[in-house]
Amino acid sequence: MKFDKPAETNPIDNEKVVSQPTPRIEGPLKVTGTATYAYEQDKGLKNVAYGYIVGSAIAKGTIENIDISKAQRAPGVLNILTYKTIGSLGKAGRNNAHLLAGPNIEHYHQAMALVVAETFEQARSAANLIHVKYKRSHGQYSLVKNIDSSVRPERITGGPAYTSVGDFDGAFSNADVTLDQTYGTSGHAHAMMEPPASVAIWEDNKLTIYTSHQMINWALKDIATTLNMPIENIRVNSPFIGGGFGGKLFVRADAMFAALAARATKRPVKVTMTRPFMFNNMPHRAATIQRVRIGTDKAGKITAIGHENWSGDINAKKSEAGVRPTRMLYAGANRMTEARIANLNLAEANAMRAPGEAPGSMVLEVAMDEMAETLGMDPIDFRILNDTQVVGENPDKPFSQRRLKECLQRGAREFGWRDRPKTPGETREGDWLIGMGVAAAFRNAPVQNSAARVKLTRGGAVIVETDMTDIGTGSYTIIGQTAAEMLGVPLSQVTVRLGDSDSPVSAGSGGQWGAASSTSGVYAACLKLREKIAEVAGLDPKTADFVDASISDASNSYPLRDIAKEHGELTAEDTVEFGDLQKQFQVSSFGSHFIEVGVHVVTGEVRLRRMLAVAEAGRILNPTSARNQMIGAMTMGAGAALMEDLVVDEKVGFFVNHDLAGYEVPVHADIPQQQVIFLEDEDPKSSPVKAKGVGELGICGVGAAIANAVYNATGVRVRQYPITLDKLI
Ligand code: MOS
Numbered sequence: 001m002k003f004d005k006p007a008e009t010n011p012i013d014n015e016k017v018v019s020q021p022t023p024r025i026e027g028p029l030k031v032t033g034t035a036t037y038a039y040e041q042d043k044g045l046k047n048v049a050y051g052y053i054v055g056s057a058i059a060k061g062t063i064e065n066i067d068i069s070k071a072q073r074a075p076g077v078l079n080i081l082t083y084k085t086i087g088s089l090g091k092a093g094r095n096n097a098h099l100l101a102g103p104n105i106e107h108y109h110q111a112m113a114l115v116v117a118e119t120f121e122q123a124r125s126a127a128n129l130i131h132v133k134y135k136r137s138h139g140q141y142s143l144v145k146n147i148d149s150s151v152r153p154e155r156i157t158g159g160p161a162y163t164s165v166g167d168f169d170g171a172f173s174n175a176d177v178t179l180d181q182t183y184g185t186s187g188h189a190h191a192m193m194e195p196p197a198s199v200a201i202w203e204d205n206k207l208t209i210y211t212s213h214q215m216i217n218w219a220l221k222d223i224a225t226t227l228n229m230p231i232e233n234i235r236v237n238s239p240f241i242g243g244g245f246g247g248k249l250f251v252r253a254d255a256m257f258a259a260l261a262a263r264a265t266k267r268p269v270k271v272t273m274t275r276p277f278m279f280n281n282m283p284h285r286a287a288t289i290q291r292v293r294i295g296t297d298k299a300g301k302i303t304a305i306g307h308e309n310w311s312g313d314i315n316a317k318k319s320e321a322g323v324r325p326t327r328m329l330y331a332g333a334n335r336m337t338e339a340r341i342a343n344l345n346l347a348e349a350n351a352m353r354a355p356g357e358a359p360g361s362m363v364l365e366v367a368m369d370e371m372a373e374t375l376g377m378d379p380i381d382f383r384i385l386n387d388t389q390v391v392g393e394n395p396d397k398p399f400s401q402r403r404l405k406e407c408l409q410r411g412a413r414e415f416g417w418r419d420r421p422k423t424p425g426e427t428r429e430g431d432w433l434i435g436m437g438v439a440a441a442f443r444n445a446p447v448q449n450s451a452a453r454v455k456l457t458r459g460g461a462v463i464v465e466t467d468m469t470d471i472g473t474g475s476y477t478i479i480g481q482t483a484a485e486m487l488g489v490p491l492s493q494v495t496v497r498l499g500d501s502d503s504p505v506s507a508g509s510g511g512q513w514g515a516a517s518s519t520s521g522v523y524a525a526c527l528k529l530r531e532k533i534a535e536v537a538g539l540d541p542k543t544a545d546f547v548d549a550s551i552s553d554a555s556n557s558y559p560l561r562d563i564a565k566e567h568g569e570l571t572a573e574d575t576v577e578f579g580d581l582q583k584q585f586q587v588s589s590f591g592s593h594f595i596e597v598g599v600h601v602v603t604g605e606v607r608l609r610r611m612l613a614v615a616e617a618g619r620i621l622n623p624t625s626a627r628n629q630m631i632g633a634m635t636m637g638a639g640a641a642l643m644e645d646l647v648v649d650e651k652v653g654f655f656v657n658h659d660l661a662g663y664e665v666p667v668h669a670d671i672p673q674q675q676v677i678f679l680e681d682e683d684p685k686s687s688p689v690k691a692k693g694v695g696e697l698g699i700c701g702v703g704a705a706i707a708n709a710v711y712n713a714t715g716v717r718v719r720q721y722p723i724t725l726d727k728l729i
Contacts, residue, residue, distance in 0.1 A: 001524040001527065001574060001575075001576055001577070001688070002577050002579055003520065003576055003577065003578050003579060003581065003687065003688055004578075004579025004580060004581060005579075005581070006581070006684040006685045007684040007685075007687070007688045007689075007690050008684070010523075010688065011485060011486050011546070012482070012485055012486070012523060012619075012688070012689050012690070013682075013690075014485060015485075016485060017481045017484040017485045017490075017491055018478075018481045018482060018485045018619075018621055018622075018689070019619060019620060019621060019622070019623070020481070020622070020623075021622065021623045021624040022477055022481060022491065022622050022624055022625075023477075023624060024474055024476060024477045024624075024625060025476050025477050025480050025491065025496065026240070026470070026476045026477075029240075030240070035239075035240045036239065036240060037194055037197070037212065037240050037241070037242055038194075038197040038198055038199060038210045038211050038212040038238065038240075038241075039197035039198075039199065039270060039272050041199045041210035041237070042199050042268060042270055045199075045201065045268045046268075047267045047268065048199075048267065048268045048269070048270060049078055049116050049117065049118065049261070049265055049267045049268070049269045049270070050116070050117055050118070050119055050120040050122075050123045050269070050270050050271075051114045051115065051116050051123060051257055051258060051261050051269050051270065051271035052114065052115045052117070052120065052123035052124045052126075052127045052271075053111050053113070053114055053253055053254070053257060053271065053273065053277065053281075054111075054112050054113040054114070054115065054127045054130055055108070055109030055110060055111055055112060055277055055280070055281055056101050056105045056107070056108060056109060056110045056111075056112045056132075056134075057108070057132070057134070058105060058108065058134045058136050058652075058653075059105070059107055059108040059139050059141070059345050059346070059652060059653025059654055060105060060106070060107070060136070060137050060138070060139035060345045060653065061104075061105050061134050061135050061136040061137045062103045062104055062105060062134070062135045062137075063083075063101070063102050063103045063105065063112070063132055063133070063134060063135075064103075064133040064134060064135050065131075065132070065133040066082055066084065066102070066112070066113070066130065066131075066132050066133075067130070067131040067132070067133075068080045068082065068113070068130050070129040070130075070131070071115060071126040071127065071129040071130045072126075074117075074122065074125060074126035074129055075117075075122055075125075075126075076117040076118035076119055076122030076123075076126075077115060077116070077117045077122065077123070077126045078116045078117055078118065078265050078267075079115075079116040079261060079264050079265050080113060080114070080115050080116070080126075080130070081113060081114040081116070081257060081260055081261060081264065082102060082112065082113045083100055083101065083102030083103065083112075084102070086100070086260055089226050089227070089228070089256075090225040090226050090227070090228050091225070091226070092222035092223075092225050092226045092250065092251055093222070093225070094218060094222055094249070094250040094251070095222075095250050095251070095348065095350075096283070096313055096314050096315075096317040096318050096348040096349070096350060097110060097314050097347070097348040098110070099111060099226065099251070099252065099253045099256045100112075100253070100256065105134070106314055106345065107280065107314060107345055107346055107347045107348070107653075107654075108280045108346075108347070108652065108653055108654035109277060109279075109280035109281045109347065109654065110281065110347075111253035111256075111257065111281060112132070113127070113130055114257040114260070114261055114271065115127045115130070116261045116264070116265055116269060120270075139345035139653045140312075140342070140343055140344050140345055141344060141345060141346060141648050141649075141650045141653045142344075142648065142650050143286075143287050143288075143289060143310065143311065143312045143342060143344065144289065145650075146312065146342040146343070146344065147289060147310050147340075147342060149342055149343070150310055150312075150316075150340040150341055150342040151316055151340060151341060151342075152338060152339070152340050152341075153316065153317075153319050153339065153340075153341050156319040156321040156323075156324075156339045156356070157319075157321040157324070157351075157355060157356055158321065158324060158356070158444070159321075159324075159327070161319065161338060161339045161340075162336075162337070162338045162339075163323075163327060163335070163336065163337050163338075163393055164335070164336045165333070165334065165335045165336075165393045166333045166334035166335065167334050168304050168305075168306050168334045168335055168336040169336075170334070171295055171303045171304035171333070171334035172293055172295040172303075172304035172306065172334070173295075174295075174303075175295025175296060175297070175303050175304055176295075176296065176297050176298045177295070177296045177297075177298065177300075177371070177374055177375055178293065178294065178295045178296075179292070179293065179294045179295075179367060179370055179371045179374060180291070180292075180293045181291070181292055181367060181370060181719060182289065182290065182291045182292075182719065183289070183290050183291075183292070183362075183363040183366065183367075183719045183720070183721075184287070184288065184289050184290070184719065184720040184721065185287060185288045185290070185322075185359040185362050185363065185640070185703075185721045186287050186640075186644060186645040186646065186721050186722055187284050187285060187286060187287040187346075187645070187646035187648075187655070188284060188285035188352055188639075188640060188644050188646065189278070189279050189282075189284050189285075189644070189646055189655070189663055190243075190244070190245040190246060190247030190248075190282065190283075190284070190285075190352055190353075191278070191279075191660060191663060191665060192242060192243030192244055192245055192247055192248070193242040193243045194212055194241065194242025194243060195272055195273045195274070195275060195278055196211075196212055196247075196248065196252045196253075196254045196255070196272065196273045196278070196282070197211070197212055197254055197270070197271065197272035197273070198210065198211040198212075198254045198255040198257075198258035198259075198270070198271050198272075199211075199258065199268060199269070199270045200255075200258035200259045200261070200262035200268065200269050200271075201262060201268045202259075202262045202263050202266065205233055206233045206234075206235070207223070207227075207229070207233060207234045207235070207259055207262070207263075208234075208235045208237065209223065209234070209235070209236055209237070209255060209258065209259055210237050210238065211236060211237075211238055211251075211254070211255045211258075212238055212241050212242065212244075212248055213236065213238045213241070213244075213248050213251070213255070213469065214241065214244040214246075214248045214249050214469055214471055214508055214509040214510055215249055215469070215508035215509065215510055216236050216238060216467040216468075216469060216499060216500070216501050216505075216506070216508060217467060217501065217505045217506075217508065218249065218250065218251075218508065219236045219238075219251055219255070219501075220234055220236050220501045222250065222251040223236065223251055223255065223256075223259060226251065226256055227256075227259060227260070234501070235500070235501050235502060236500075236501040237499060237500050237501065238469055238499040238500075239497075239498060239499040239500070240470070240499075241469055241470065241471040241472065241499075241509075242472065243471060243472050244471040244472075244509065245352055245353045245636075246283070246285075246350065246351035246352040246353055246355065246510070247282050247283060247352065248471070249350075249351055249510055250283070250350070252273070252281075252282060253273070253281065254271040254272060254273055255271075257269075257271050258270065258271040275659050275660065276658050276659045277658075278658075279347075279646070279655050279657075279658030279659070279663065280346075280347050280654050280655050280658055281347060282347065283347065283348045283349065283350035283351070283352070284346075284347055284348075284349060284350075284352070284646055284655070285320065285349070285350075285351075285352035285355070285358070285359065286311035286312055286313060286318075286319075286320040286349035287311065287312070287646070288309055288310060288311045288320050288322050288359050288363075289309075289310040289311075290307065290308065290309045290310070290322050290323075290359075290360070290363040291306075291307070291308045292305075292306070292307050292326070292363060292364060292367040293305070293306040293307075294306075294367060294368075294371045295334075296371065296375065299385075300372075300375045300377050300381075300382055300385050300386075301331075301332075301385060301386065302330055302331060302332035302386045303332060303333060303334060304332065304334045304335070305326060305330065305332045305334075305335050305392075306335065306336045306337065307322070307323045307326035307336075307337045307338075307360075307363075307364065308323070308337070308338045308339075308340070309321070309322035309323045309337075309338070309339045309340070309360070310339075310340050310341070310342065311339075311341055311342070311349060312341065312342040312343065312344030312346065312349065313341060313343075313344060313348060313349035313350075314343070314344065314345065314346070314347075314348055314349075315343055316341045316342060316343040317341075317348075317349075318341075318348070318349050318350055319339040319340075319341045320339075320349065320355065320356065320359060321339060321355060321356030321357075321360070322339070322356060322359045322360035322363065323337035323338065323339055323356075323360060324356040324357050324360050324444075325356075325357050325360045325361045325364050325442050325700070326360065326364050326392070327391070327392060327393045328391045328392050328393065328442070328444075328586065328588070329364070329392060329440065329442050330368075330383070330386040330387070330388065330392055331386050331387070331388035331390075331392060332386065332392060335392065335393050337393075345653055346648065346653065346654070346655070347655070351510070351511075353633065353636060353695075353696050353699050354443050354512070354633075354696035354697075354699050354700050357442065357443045357444070357696070357700045358637070358640070358696070358699050358700055358703075359640075361439065361440070361441070361442065361700045361701045361703075361704060362640065362641070362701075362703035362704050362707070362721060363704070364704070365439035365440060365701050365704030365705070365708070366439075366704045366707050366708060366717075366719070368382065368383060368439075368440075369437070369438075369439075369704070369707075369708040369711070370717065379438055379708070380408050380409070380412055380417065380438060383404075383408060383440055384405050384408060384409075387404055387405050388402075389402055391586045397584070397585070397586050398585055398586070399585065399586045399587075399588060400581075400585035400586065400587045400588075400683055400685035400686055401616070401618070401681070401683045401685065401686075402588070402590055402616075403590060403616040403679055403681070404440055404442070404590045404591075404592070404616075406614075406616070406679060407440075407441070407590055407591050407592040407614040407615065407616055407679065408438070408440065408592045408614075410592075410614050410677060410679070411438070411592040411593075411594045411612055411613075411614040411677070412438075412594070414594075414612060414614070414675070414677065415436070415594040415596075415610070415612050417436065417438065417594065420435075420436035420712065421434065421435060421436070421712055421713070424711055424712050424713065424714060424715035425713070425714055425715040427713070428601070429598070431600055431601050431602060432598035432599065432600055432601070432607070433598065433599045433600075433601055433713040433714050434596065434597070434598055434609070434713055435596070435597055435599070435709045435710060435711065435712030435713025435714065436594065436595065436596050436597075436709050436712055437594075437595045437597070437704075437705045437706060437707065437708030437709030437710070437711070437712055438592065438593065438594055438595075438705055438708060439592070439593045439701035439702070439703075439704040439705035439708060440590070440591070440592055440593075440701055441589075441590060441591030441592060441593055441613065441615065441697055441698070441700045441701040441702070442588060442589075442590055442591075442697075442700055442701070443512060443588065443589055443693070443696045443697045443700045444511075444586075444587070444588045445512060445513070445516065445587045445588050445589045445617070445618075445686060445692035445693040446511050446512075446513045446582065446587070446693075447507070447513050447516055447517045447520070447578045447582060447587070447686070447687055448507035448508070448511075448513050448517045448578070449505075449507065449517070449521075449575055449576060449577050449578060450466070450468070450505075450506045450507040450517040450518045450520060450521030450575065450576055451466065451504035451505050451506060451521050451524075451525070451573065451574065451575035451576075452464060452465065452466040452468075452479075452503075452504055452506065452518070452521040452522040452524070452525040452573070452574070453465045453466065453503060453504050453525060453571060453572070453573040454483060454487075454522065454525040454526050454528075454529045454571070454572055454573075455529075455569060455570065455571045456487070456529060456533065456560060456563075456564050456569065456570045456571075457564060457569055458564050458565060458568060458569050459561070459564065460493070460549070460559070460560050460561030460562075460564045460565070461493055461494075461495065462483050462484070462487055462489055462493055462494045462495070463494075463495045463496075463497065464479055464480065464483045464494065464495070464496045464497065464522055464525075465497045465500070465503040465504065466479070466497075466498065466503050466504050466506045466518060466521060466522065467498070467499060467500060467501055467502075467503045467504065467505055467506050467508070468498050468499070468506035468507065468508065468509070468514065468518040468521075469498060469499050469506075469508060469509045469514075470498055470499070470509070471509045472632075473509060473514065473515070473625065473629060473695055474515075474622060474624075474625025474626075474628065474629070475498060475509065475514060475515070475518060476496045476498060477622055477625055478515055478518075478519050478621040478622050478625065479496050479498070479518060479519060479522050480494045480495075480496045481621065481622060482519040482522045482523055482526070482621070482689065483496075483522055483526055486522075486523060486526030486527070486529075486530065486546065487526060487529065487530070487546050487560070488545070488546030488547040488548060488549060488550065488551075488560075489546075489549045489560065490549070493549065504521075504525075504573055504575070505575075506518050506521055507521070511693070511696070512589075512693030512694065512695040512696035512697065513693055514693070514695065515621055515691060515693060515694070515695070516618070516686060516687040516689060516691040516692055516693055517576070517578075517687065519621060519687075519689045519691065520576040520687045520688045520689050521574070521575060521576045523576070523688050523689055524574040524575065524576045524688070525572050525573055525574040526572075527574070528572035528573070528574045529570060529571075529572035530544070530546060530551075531572075532570050532572055533546075533551055533560065533563060533570060534551060536563060536566075536567045536570070537551050537556075537558050537563055539551060539552075539553050539556065540553065546560075549561065551563065576687075576688060578687075581685050585685050587683070587685065587686045587692060588692070589615065589616060589617035589618070589692045589693055589694060589697045590615070590616045590617075590697075591613055591614055591615035591616060591617075591697055591698070591700075591701070592613065592614045592701070593611070593612070593613050593634070593637075593701045593702045593704075593705035594610075594611070594612040594613075594705065595608065595610070595611055595612075595702070595705040595706050595708075595709040596608075596609040596610040596709060597609060597706065597709040597710055597713055598713070599710060599713045599714050599728060600725075603725055603729070604725035604726070604727075604728035604729040605725050606642055606706075606710055606723060606725070606728070608638060608642075608670065608671060608672050608706070609672055610672055610673060610675075611634055611638075611671070611672060611673070611674045611675065611702070612674075612675040612676075612677070613630055613634055613674075613675070613676050613677070613698060613702070614676075614677045614678075614679065615630060615676065615677070615678050615679070615694060615697055615698070616678075616679040616681055617678070617681075617683075617691065617692040617693065617694040617697060618681055618682055618683030618686050618687075618690050618691045618692040619681065619682045619683070619689060619690045619691040620678045620681075620691070620694070621689065621691050623678060626678065626694050627676045627678075629694050629695045629698060630674075630676045630694060630697070630698040631674045631676060631698070632698070633695065633696065633697070633698025633699035633702070634674055634676075634698050634699070634702050635666050635671050635674075636665075636666075636699050637698070637699040637700075637701075637702030637703045637706075638666050638670065638671065638702060638703075638706060639664075639665045639666045640699070640703045640721065640722070641702070641703035641704075641706040641707060641721060641722060641723055642666075642670075642706065642722050642723055642724070643664040643665065643666065643670075643722050643724070644663065644664065644665060644722060645657075645663075645664075645721075645722050645724075646663065647662075703721065706723070707721070707723060710723055710728070714728060716728050
C-alpha cells in the first residue's frame with residue numbers, strides 16, 4: 001500500500017491489543033536461555049570450526065611481511081586467512097573503513113587475519129604465533145590538535161554540511177543578549193551486551209549466515225558485494241540480537257571472515273569478536289567540539305542562532321551531525337550551522353543511537369540553559385517562548401505534530417520544578433548539594449518502506465514473517481500485537497518470525513524508524529489478508545469486522561478457524577511504501593527530561609536522584625516496551641553525561657579503555673527511579689499506525705538535563721563531557 005496521505009480511522013484505532021501494556025512475547029525464551037543468538041546457531045551442525053580474528057597492532061602504516069608459518073603448524077589449525085590468501089574483496093559501501101587490513105592499515109585493531117582451528121582455544125593460541133612486520137607511518141589521533149585541518153564535507157546525515165538562513169553574523173552582533181560558548185562531547189562505544197558474532201555455512205555455492213545484525217537486507221547486499229557473489233545465493237538470519245545501538249547496522253569482520261572461512265574449509269565456521277577487540281575494531285560515536293552562539297532580544301526571543309560541530313573520521317569521511325537539532329528545534333530568523341570534519345586515524349566513526357541529535361542536544365540544551373540564566377528567565381519559559389510549529393530553518397515546513405510545550409509543562413508539574421533551587425548552590429542536604437535540570441528531547445522520526453507476509457494457517461493460527469529485527473526493542477511483540485488487532489485474534493494465537501532474509505524486506509532496526517515502519521508493513525499485509533478472508537467467506541471486506549477470532553457482518557459471523565479449515569491456508573503479503581508526506585511535514589518525536597542530582601561537596605561525586613521523561617511520539621504501540629526503550633536510552637544518556645569516554649592514546653593511536661572495566665557505563669547503582677510519561681496521542685501523518693519512533697528520543701537531551709542539574713546544584717558549568725568529579729573540585 002502507498003502511504004501518501006494522512007491515515008484515516010482504521011482497525012488499529014480499536015486498540016484492543018495494540019497500545020495495551022504487553023510483556024514481550026519472546027521474553028520467556030530469553031530469560032530461560034533458550035533464545036538462540038548468533039553464536040549459538042551451531043546446534044545440529046557437524047564439524048564446526050572456530051575462527052579467531054587478529055587485529056592490527058599499529059594504527060597507520062603498511063604490513064611489510066606477515067609470517068603465518070608457525071601458526072599454520074600449531075595444533076588444530078585448519079586455515080589462516082589474510083589479505084594475501086583471500087584475494088580481492090569488493091568493498092561494502094556502508095563501512096567507512098575496509099573490513100580487512102592489508103597491505104594498508106587504516107586503524108588499530110583493523111581485522112588483519114583469521115585463524116581457523118578445531119577449537120576456539122586453538123585458534124586463539126595460534127593467533128599469537130603470527131608474526132607481522134609493520135611499517136608505521138605518522139597518524140592523526142587528536143581532534144583538538146587537528147581541528148585546523150578540518151574540512152567541510154559536502155553532506156552530513158540528513159542534509160548539507162552548511163546551512164545559512166537570513167544574516168546570522170549581522171543579527172548576532174546586533175542582538176541585545178548573546179551567548180558564545182564551546183563544548184566538547186566524548187567518543188562513545190556501543191558496547192552492546194552481545195559482541196558481533198557469526199556462524200557461516202556453505203553448501204553448493206550457497207551461503208547461510210547467522211549473524212547479529214540490525215538490517216537484514218543491508219547485510220545481504222553488503223555480503224554479496226564484499227564476497228562478489230549473487231545475492232540469491234545468500235541467506236542471512238538474525239532472530240535474536242543482544243543490542244546494537246548502531247554498531248550492528250553494517251557488516252563487520254566476523255561475518256566477512258566466517259563466510260570466507262566456511263568457503264575455504266568447507267566446514268561451518270563460528271567467529272565472534274572478543275570484548276577488548278570490539279572497541280577499536282568497530283565503529284564508535286565520534287567525539288565532538290561544538291560552538292554555539294545564540295542572540296536574543298531583551299525579552300528572550302531568539303534573533304540569531306549558530307551551531308558549529310567538529311568531529312573526526314578516517315579520511316574525513318563521516319561527520320557527527322551534532323548540528324541537526326539546532327536546524328529544527330527553535331524559532332529564529334537568522335541562523336547558521338556547519339559541520340566540519342578532520343581526518344583521524346582511529347576506528348571508523350559512525351552512527352550510534354540518535355547519531356547527531358544525541359551529542360548535538362547535549363550541547364544545544366546546555367547553551368539554552370546558559371542563555372536562560374543570562375536572560376534571568378526560567379529555562380522552561382525560555383524554551384516555550386522560542387517554540388515553533390514549523391522547522392526552525394525552514395518555516396515552509398510544518399511539523400506533523402509537535403507538543404514540546406506540553407511535554408515541558410507536564411514534566412514541570414510532575415517533577416515539582418517550581419521548587420527547584422533558584423540560585424545555584426543554595427540547596428544542601430548534609431554533604432550533598434542538590435540541583436534540578438531540564439532539557440528538551442527532540443529526534444527525527446523517519447520511516448522506511450517495510451514489507452511483511454501474514455498467514456492464516458489451517459488450524460486458524462496467525463503467522464507473521466518479515467525480515468525485521470528485534471535488537472532488544474520489542475519488535476516481536478508490537479508486530480504480534482498489530483497482527484492480532486488487525487485479525488481480531490488474541491496475541492497468543494500469533495506467531496512472529498523475524499530476522500530471516502527469506503522473509504519480505506522490512507525497514508530493519510535503525511534511526512528509530514523500526515517500530516512505526518515495520519508495524520505499518522504488517523498492517524498493510526493484514527489488510528490484504530482481511531480481503532482474502534472476506535472473499536472466501538463471501539463478505540464485503542469494507543464492512544466486515546474482525547473480532548473474537550471471527551469475521552462478521554451485520555447478519556453473519558464465521559470463526560477464522562472454520563474458514564481456514566474449509567479453504568486451506570490463506571497468505572497475503574504487502575509493503576507499505578511511504579510517499580511524500582515526510583517531505584511536506586517534518587515528522588519528529590518530542591519530549592522533555594527532568595533530572596535531580598546530588599553533588600558531594602567534598603569529592604565532587606555526582607549522584608542521580610530522580611529522572612523523569614515526558615514523551616510525545618504519536619501512538620505508543622506498547623507502553624511497556626516503549627517505556628523500556630525510554631529508560632534504556634535515559635540510562636545511556638546518563639552514561640554519556642557522567643562516565644562514557646573513549647580515551648585516545650595519541651602515541652599508539654587507539655582507544656586505551658577498550659573493555660568494560662575501563663570504559664565505564666552506568667550500572668544499576670548509578671540509576672535512580674526512572675519515570676516515563678507518554679502523552680496520549682496519534683500522529684496520522686507519520687504512518688498508517690499513527691506511531692512515531694521512541695527508541696532514540698530518550699537519549700536526546702538527558703545529558704544536557706544532567707549537566708544543567710549539576711550546574712544548578714553547584715554553580716559549576718562543565719562544558720566538557722563526561723562530567724567527572726575532577727571537573728567539579
Ligand atoms: Mo541507529 S544509530 O540508526 O541503530
